[in-house]
Amino acid sequence: MNEILKVINLTVKIGNRIIIQDINLSVNRGEIVAILGPNGGGKTTLIRTCLGFIKPYKGKVLLFGTSPKKAIKTGKVGYLPQKSITPKNFPFSAIDVVLLGLVNKKIPKDEKIKIAKKYISYVGMSGFENYPFSQLSGGQQQRISIARLLVAEPEIIFLDEPATGVDVVAQEGFYEFLRKLKEEKNITIIMVSHDIGVVGTFVDKVAGLNKKLHYYGEPKGFFQKHILEQLYGAEVRLLIHSPECISCEYFYIETPSKKEEN
Numbered sequence: 001m002n003e004i005l006k007v008i009n010l011t012v013k014i015g016n017r018i019i020i021q022d023i024n025l026s027v028n029r030g031e032i033v034a035i036l037g038p039n040g041g042g043k044t045t046l047i048r049t050c051l052g053f054i055k056p057y058k059g060k061v062l063l064f065g066t067s068p069k070k071a072i073k074t075g076k077v078g079y080l081p082q083k084s085i086t087p088k089n090f091p092f093s094a095i096d097v098v099l100l101g102l103v104n105k106k107i108p109k110d111e112k113i114k115i116a117k118k119y120i121s122y123v124g125m126s127g128f129e130n131y132p133f134s135q136l137s138g139g140q141q142q143r144i145s146i147a148r149l150l151v152a153e154p155e156i157i158f159l160d161e162p163a164t165g166v167d168v169v170a171q172e173g174f175y176e177f178l179r180k181l182k183e184e185k186n187i188t189i190i191m192v193s194h195d196i197g198v199v200g201t202f203v204d205k206v207a208g209l210n211k212k213l214h215y216y217g218e219p220k221g222f223f224q225k226h227i228l229e230q231l232y233g234a235e236v237r238l239l240i241h242s243p244e245c246i247s248c249e250y251f252y253i254e255t256p257s258k259k260e261e262n
């Protein structure tokens with residue numbers, strides 16, 4: 001089956017408030033999709049609804065042609081939630097964290113350790129197996145967390161702001177790594193991100209979400225002033241490196257919410 005995720009006329013209300021409205025999405029196997037939009041725009045809500053964590057909702061979500069709840073049980077779906085700060089006394093080593101991804105597999109312990117080491121190497125973290133997870137850098141923690149997803153051999157992974165808290169150099173390495181994941185394992189990746197500049201260069205589709213889906217398609221069509229203004233509001237400021245570059249990736253966007261964070 002080529003179409004892995006299909007969302008039809010999805011509306012989610014929390015209490016009386018509409019959080020996301022009339023969302024339509026179609027994601028094919030092996031695609032990388034970035035969900036972009038301002039804080040509070042409903043990105044996490046959309047992902048969590050696709051994973052079956054938010055109910056009730058209006059409309060339809062089909063993951064592998066079935067309900068999210070059933071799809072999750074097949075083990076084909078991985079999810080990395082929006083990152084919370086790891087407490088300094090978090091007692092697990094890197095390999096312990098990766099092994100958590102295999103808790104439901106009925107295979108011998110030494111086999112699990114072999115698999116965990118293989119994926120730690122795959123994410124470029126060999127040598128850190130016994131390092132305390134809490135003492136790794138943000139980027140290293142993300143790689144180990146991805147290894148935890150990969151040991152279960154998912155076909156689709158949902159990553160909620162995986163590069164937040166990761167320094168810029170590590171971020172680029174991380175995006176290259178996602179690309180490799182797609183190319184070598186044909187894994188479908190749905191990712192929430194804030195880095196619209198970087199994202200444009202390596203994703204297949206962009207979903208611009210601010211309650212409604214203002215854009216869904218190839219990155220190049222996304223970088224238009226009217227779409228960015230619809231999405232981020234009138235205060236959006238585009239700093240474009242070269243005048244003809246409005247439709248390419250060389251710009252930086254500053255939103256009111258981003259200013260507050262800094």
Ligand SMILES: Nc1ncnc2c1ncn2[C@@H]1O[C@H](COP(=O)(O)OP(=O)(O)O)[C@@H](O)[C@H]1O
Nearest residue numbers: 014019037038039040041042043044045046192
């Ligand atoms: N459990 C909840 N209860 C009440 N409001 C919520 C809940 N989850 C999300 N919201 C609200 O829904 C909106 C979208 O949130 P979210 O999906 O987290 O946005 P994003 O991930 O784009 O920042 C926000 O205004 C948030 O306050």
Ligand SMILES: [Mg+2]
Nearest residue numbers: 043044045082
């Ligand atoms: Mg969020």
